[in-house]
Amino acid sequence: MAGHAEHNEETGSVGHIAPARLYVAIWAVLMVLTLTTVLVSMVDIGPMNIVVALVIATIKGTLVVLFFMHLRYSPKLTMATVIAAVFWLFLLLSLTMTDYLTRAWSTYPGH
């Protein structure tokens, strides 16, 4: 229901009211993922360690934003705001790293 905030019939509240058990379920998943990320970090899987850690963090973050922060029930404008934030973050990090990670590529002697 990402279209428009609804009017809750029961309480007359403006905005969507999510069931309490949904919040508890999200909390449980977040706790399990926290334990998982700690346990995986104990195992050495080389460069995959950081990949797994960031993937788990991103899943956790997405759950927080979608449910705890009600993005799933928010207007499309809010969704666009979040996507813009992620896009700008991507620009900042990727364009910076294209500089730093390619400095060693210089093939000219003395550079």
Add this chain to the structure above:
Amino acid sequence: MGDIQVAERALQHHFADMEQQRETSSFGMWMFLLTEIMFFSGLFCAYLVYRASYYHAFVEGSQKMNITLGATNTAVLICSSLTMALGVRAAQMGKPKLMAILLLITILFGFGFLGIKAVEYHEHWVNHEFPGPNFHFETGDPAHPATDAQHTEIYFSLYWAMTGLHALHMVIGIGLVAWLVIAGLMGAYTPHYYNPVENVGLYWHFVDLVWIYLFPMLYLISKKHGG
């Protein structure tokens, strides 16, 4: 005074109805959080650049972290986010006392987080792991005996700056939630008007979100020397 009268009083004249007012207020909060993301991103970007340049120094620095305390704090923040979300829900349903109880538990979790963080900070402080003239770091890695202590100092600079800025947000968050408890018990919020509760909730979850990334980036870099 009934709910409707409170609601009418809370509707500002430049909005058509309560729903439009709520959506506008929530959009404004999201725009603020967007600037907050960019604010933290400067530090995340600096972290990425130095981690790519001095990976071994970052591994050694991260091995000084107390993972048990860090993981406990992650759990504490997730619990605080649950009570915050349920607190917003209580406000939506017009239950100010339940909201106050849930938000007070949120505040307790917030202080719990800061307390654990203070224990960690103290450990780092007495071990000379604070950047500056008293910084001291012995490399414990035979494979990389030349790991420069100055590069580890960069790791600790970022650690203190990032967790410090995060802790400052926690302190502000606790203050805001305390304000909601008082205003809520005085009857400021109804199912028609709870924008401040919703927006402080967004802020609280955002601070949790930042920690969700800080924890693996600072504590869980690698268990193995040299990665």
